[in-house]
Amino acid sequence: MPRPFFNFRESCATVPISAMMAHGQHISPLTNLSDGAVHVWAWDAARMESAERLSNILSLEERCRAARFRQTIHRRDYAVAHVNMRLILGRYLGVPPENVRYISTASGKPQVVLGSANTPIQFSLSHTQAIGFLAISHGAEIGIDTEFVRPISRTLASVCFSPYELAQLEALGNHSWLEGFYRCWTCKEAVLKGEGTGLTLPLDSFDIDFTSRARPYVAGSTLPIASLFRWHLFPLGLMSCVVTSLAVSTYPNNISLFRLIA
């Protein structure tokens, strides 16, 4: 298996949440997201009580969604993810976090709206248990997916993956099978989130090659959807409990990693 392309432990900048809250008269967009650049933010909701306390910046719809989670821990993870998303997007857009507006397409892909105009800023959110990721780009379309690593039945792979992908998994052998499963899965979901279709497009309708080159790529599809082949895939490493993959529609000239902390 190729190693993750970027490893957060080695190359991420740490940003305290207090730095994201300097709004009011000090609003200023982060200016270093140039055209073609991608920023990826990560956090651990279990260590972010300060974000949890900011739930009042969530929209009514977000608060209603949060309230629907039966388990406190799921409610917390969702609320922290959306608070962080608002804090971060607010800094890029130059607006207070509570004024960040996004709407979802018919298939569910959220997109930022700035006043009446659209902005070139694209984003993708993924959270699994307490771990959250927000990928932001200027111009390029983007999708990110992260999954908590837990044992998986091989039957699930046979139902979700294409024959091309199953052959790669089998060739990996027992030792790397689980890692291969999650790498393939997160690449597929990152592509589907970038496309904006989510799981409305069958998972086995396109092939990810996740073993033969340094980076995974879309190797084939049973669907006549040319856009599936435009994705540049980047496996990201953060910690051993999650596998994360990023899809960007045009090759990024720079990917910067940030870790948001309490």
Ligand SMILES: CC(C)(COP(=O)(O)OP(=O)(O)OC[C@H]1O[C@@H](n2cnc3c(N)ncnc32)[C@H](O)[C@@H]1OP(=O)(O)O)[C@@H](O)C(=O)NCCC(=O)NCCS
């Ligand atoms: C999008 C999807 C692949 C997410 O996968 P997941 O691993 O369960 O969850 P993740 O944490 O990685 O991603 C969730 C985030 O993806 C985003 N998202 C949701 N739908 C999306 C879509 N179609 N395209 C891109 N991003 C989407 C949201 O920001 C969401 O965050 P939220 O639930 O906190 O609001 C999956 O939920 C899906 O396909 N859902 C079905 C979409 C659908 O059927 N829509 C029908 C019309 S609404």
